[in-house]
Amino acid sequence: MALEHAILVSLLEKPGSGYELARRFDRSIGYFWTATHQQIYRVLKRMEGDGWLDVLDVPQQARPDKKVYSVADAGRIALSAWLHEPIQPDSVRHELAVKIRGAAFDDPVTLIREVERHRQAHRDRLTHYLAGELRDFTGPEAPAPRDAGQELQHVVLRGGIAYERMQLAWLEDVLATLHRLAAS
Numbered sequence: 001m002a003l004e005h006a007i008l009v010s011l012l013e014k015p016g017s018g019y020e021l022a023r024r025f026d027r028s029i030g031y032f033w034t035a036t037h038q039q040i041y042r043v044l045k046r047m048e049g050d051g052w053l054d055v056l057d058v059p060q061q062a063r064p065d066k067k068v069y070s071v072a073d074a075g076r077i078a079l080s081a082w083l084h085e086p087i088q089p090d091s092v093r094h095e096l097a098v099k100i101r102g103a104a105f106d107d108p109v110t111l112i113r114e115v116e117r118h119r120q121a122h123r124d125r126l127t128h129y130l131a132g133e134l135r136d137f138t139g140p141e142a143p144a145p146r147d148a149g150q151e152l153q154h155v156v157l158r159g160g161i162a163y164e165r166m167q168l169a170w171l172e173d174v175l176a177t178l179h180r181l182a183a184s
Contacts, residue, residue, distance in 0.1 A: 003033070003035050003039060003040070003043050004046075004047055004052070004078070005079060005082050006025075006029055006032075006033040006035070006041055007021065007040065007043060007044065007047065008047075008071055008075050008076075008078065008079045009029070009079070010024050010025070010029055011053070011069055011070060011071050011075075011184060012071050012076075013149060013153075015068055015069060015070035015071075016068060016069065017058075017066045017067060017068055017069070018037075018040060018041050018044050018067065018069070019066070021035040021040055021044070021069070022041075025040060027133070031125070031160060032160070042093045042117060044069060047075065048069070048072070048092050051072055051075075051146055052071070052072055052073045052074050052075035053069045053070065053072055053075055054069070054070045054071070054072045055067045055068070055069055056070070057066045061089055079100070084148070095115070096115070097153075099114070100115075100174060107183065108178050108181045108182070109178060109182045112175065112178050112179070112182070115171055115174050115178065116175065118171055119168060119171040119172070119175070121169065122164050122168050123168065125160075125164050126161065126164035126165065126168065128165060129157060129160050129161045132157065132163065133154070133157055133158075133161065136150075136153075136154075136157075137150070137154045137157070152162055159182060160164075
């Protein structure tokens with residue numbers, strides 16, 4: 001997947017400025033596809049030049065005018081073509097797993113703090129995901145009935161929740177192993 005496809009999906013969900021899009025990446029889609037703000041702005045400019053985006057200049061008081069991007073017909077066609085292409089299953093590239101294996105050639109106990117740090121990061125992300133699910137999909141304020149876009153957003157979020165829970169279970173196993181090795 002190219003960043004262009006993630007931007008198209010986000011702008012189809014809701015048009016917005018480059019700043020608003022970058023914030024959305026920071027809050028949601030960025031958990032699955034990361035990009036810096038500079039990359040987003042650079043790709044937006046290229047997509048605009050390719051005719052994939054429509055741009056509306058919005059005047060603002062006491063601030064520079066902002067550009068609000070939406071997906072043009074050519075962008076919808078490009079996204080549709082990409083959606084119909086097969087993709088390879090993701091392969092895991094996990095630096096912590098390599099460190100854990102490498103610890104057999106050093107002192108495995110030295111990894112405990114690092115694994116605990118990873119565990120906390122995954123706990124924080126799971127908490128964030130669960131709060132978003134409650135707010136947007138399962139809580140009393142969640143909109144009902146949901147449309148196809150909301151249903152698909154929710155199934156992706158549920159995948160993120162499942163992934164974080166799996167990571168936490170694995171990290172607990174790693175910590176138990178490291179503590180057992182420290183005791184021996």
